[in-house]
Amino acid sequence: MRYIGNKTKLLSFIGAALDRLGVPAAARSLDAFAGTAAVGAFLKSRGATVVGCDLMTFSYVFQRAYVVADSYPRLTGVLDDPGLRSARQRSDFTALVDHRVAARAAAAHRSAQRTTPRRTKAGTRHAAHLAPRARADATRPLDEMLVYLDHYLDPLTSFISGHFAMPHAAIQTADTADTQERDRDGARAAVRTGRAGHTRPGAATPSTASPRMYFTLDAARRIDAIRTQLNEWHTAAAISDDEYYILLATLLEAADAVANTAGVYAAYIKSWQSNALRGLRLRLPAIGASPRPPRSRRARCEAHQGDVSALAPDLGRFDLLYLDPPYNTRQYSGYYHVPELIAKGWFGDPPVLRGKTGLLSDAKKSEWSTRAGCVAALDRLLAATDADHVVLSYNSEGIIPESEIQRIFRAHGRGGTYKRLTRQYQRYRADRPSASRHYTSDSVREHLYCVRLKGGDQK
Numbered sequence: 001m002r003y004i005g006n007k008t009k010l011l012s013f014i015g016a017a018l019d020r021l022g023v024p025a026a027a028r029s030l031d032a033f034a035g036t037a038a039v040g041a042f043l044k045s046r047g048a049t050v051v052g053c054d055l056m057t058f059s060y061v062f063q064r065a066y067v068v069a070d071s072y073p074r075l076t077g078v079l080d081d082p083g084l085r086s087a088r089q090r091s092d093f094t095a096l097v098d099h100r101v102a103a104r105a106a107a108a109h110r111s112a113q114r115t116t117p118r119r120t121k122a123g124t125r126h127a128a129h130l131a132p133r134a135r136a137d138a139t140r141p142l143d144e145m146l147v148y149l150d151h152y153l154d155p156l157t158s159f160i161s162g163h164f165a166m167p168h169a170a171i172q173t174a175d176t177a178d179t180q181e182r183d184r185d186g187a188r189a190a191v192r193t194g195r196a197g198h199t200r201p202g203a204a205t206p207s208t209a210s211p212r213m214y215f216t217l218d219a220a221r222r223i224d225a226i227r228t229q230l231n232e233w234h235t236a237a238a239i240s241d242d243e244y245y246i247l248l249a250t251l252l253e254a255a256d257a258v259a260n261t262a263g264v265y266a267a268y269i270k271s272w273q274s275n276a277l278r279g280l281r282l283r284l285p286a287i288g289a290s291p292r293p294p295r296s297r298r299a300r301c302e303a304h305q306g307d308v309s310a311l312a313p314d315l316g317r318f319d320l321l322y323l324d325p326p327y328n329t330r331q332y333s334g335y336y337h338v339p340e341l342i343a344k345g346w347f348g349d350p351p352v353l354r355g356k357t358g359l360l361s362d363a364k365k366s367e368w369s370t371r372a373g374c375v376a377a378l379d380r381l382l383a384a385t386d387a388d389h390v391v392l393s394y395n396s397e398g399i400i401p402e403s404e405i406q407r408i409f410r411a412h413g414r415g416g417t418y419k420r421l422t423r424q425y426q427r428y429r430a431d432r433p434s435a436s437r438h439y440t441s442d443s444v445r446e447h448l449y450c451v452r453l454k455g456g457d458q459k
């Protein structure tokens with residue numbers, strides 16, 4: 001998902017810093033501001049036991065899918081679902097799944113060949129051939145599910161289409177172009193085109209759809225249908241928690257890819273962007289098994305939702321506390337309210353929306369995004385967490401002054417262990433430059449502030 005502060009491009013910098021600091025690969029680690037869970041998944045791939053935390057529900061979903069889950073789901077509990085069962089009996093269904101699996105295996109094979117050194121022994125190359133095939137077998141049940149949700153599940157008019165969508169005259173054109181592209185690839189045409197779909201009692205109908213142009217009506221009705229289906233299966237215990245969160249994360253990523261925004265949901269764009277017309281497509285998520293399978297329940301990765309300062313004292317001892325708090329005064333709850341809504345769902349009490357962009361009335365505010373509260377929040381968190389190494393990602397434009405970071409780190413840290421590592425980084429532009437948003441340069445300096453905390457008796 002497009003996300004302010006996402007660290008995907010900085011993972012090698014973070015990894016090199018951890019090596020330099022001597023943080024063990026198997027460190028029990030707290031990813032305190034998990035966001036997209038990119039850092040948590042990276043730490044897990046190095047062998048760490050990761051405990052994640054974030055205020056937002058969608059982050060909890062990503063943590064569950066990309067960090068807590070250890071393998072691709074088998075989804076055996078839904079094989080009896082009447083819609084899925086009848087789709088699985090169709091020859092076009094099998095063709096779509098085969099095509100999807102083969103296309104990905106071919107891409108993985110191409111990429112393995114590119115990365116295999118020219119003068120590799122035949123045996124090594126053979127192993128590279130086998131790996132994608134084995135992976136394809138492991139992912140097939142999920143591939144089948146994604147084909148079902150993508151092509152066979154009827155659209156539904158519900159909360160997202162009622163509040164965050166606009167009809168678009170060219171939707172049929174976009175859908176047709178999408179279908180033709182698949183035909184060229186050799187797959188059978190999608191069966192989606194032309195289906196009428198359903199309206200749930202109480203849901204807004206397409207003609208009363210709000211003027212909020214976040215999604216085309218077509219995309220929104222598919223989001224509504226998939227989200228509702230996942231809720232029904234989960235409530236009926238037909239899918240496990242891991243399966244539910246993996247499917248929900250897949251939907252969140254797919255919805256974000258077709259959102260008619262410049263990256264954040266603080267505003268929608270008033271003309272349709274090309275990505276919004278592409279058609280919602282569920283893509284196979286990357287689920288990371290740990291290189292060291294957990295030996296005990298305690299060694300399993302965990303996900304948490306809430307204020308990390310309140311939760312940290314109860315989370316146990318960590319070898320590594322990784323901090324990536326907000327840098328500025330923009331609240332994530334206001335910038336990502338639509339993914340938050342999709343993650344939370346609307347199946348109990350319908351959410352109350354306010355304002356032109358449909359903000360959630362109970363949005364959580366973070367003191368880390370306030371000038372008045374951020375310094376004290378850092379101080380409190382270091383005091384509240386039982387950890388050895390602390391690594392804080394912060395950039396040169398953050399609201400906590402560097403002198404304060406240094407003061408707090410030295411106060412809580414062991415003498416001589418404070419360090420600052422720096423890397424120049426291409427800026428993420430969530431907003432276009434405008435009269436109200438002026439970017440002073442294209443790059444920012446990304447810092448890692450590091451310290452080793454005093455032990456319990458030294459505090």
Ligand SMILES: C[S@@+](CC[C@H](N)C(=O)[O-])C[C@H]1O[C@@H](n2cnc3c(N)ncnc32)[C@H](O)[C@@H]1O
Nearest residue numbers: 005006007033035036054055307308324332366
């Ligand atoms: C810079 S982003 C983290 C990005 C993340 N490392 C990634 O790679 O996607 C900051 C995150 O802090 C979360 N956050 C803000 N205040 C928080 C708090 N008090 N406790 C926990 N999380 C908080 C926000 O929801 C947001 O996801």
